[in-house]
Amino acid sequence: MKCLTLTAARPITRVTLRVGPDQGDEPGVWAALTAEEARELAHRLLAQAARAESAAGTGVGAAAATAGAGAGAARA
Numbered sequence: 001m002k003c004l005t006l007t008a009a010r011p012i013t014r015v016t017l018r019v020g021p022d023q024g025d026e027p028g029v030w031a032a033l034t035a036e037e038a039r040e041l042a043h044r045l046l047a048q049a050a051r052a053e054s055a056a057g058t059g060v061g062a063a064a065a066t067a068g069a070g071a072g073a074a075r076a
Helices: 035-055 062-075
Strands: 015-018 030-033
Touching: 015 035, 030 035
Parallel strands: none
Antiparallel strands: 015 030
């Protein structure tokens, strides 16, 4: 993870996500998301991680998956 210092004169309205690595001279793949899209993606990733932990038998993610299901339903 890299630290980014911003000194923009305008407000930042997008969240960028590096999806793939650089390929030689070609830049990697990036996604530009609105704040709402970034929050929805974060919610879905956390819910998926909780399901994966639950399926692995760690039990760590079971409560998060249950709590996250209600939040996702409210956004749908």
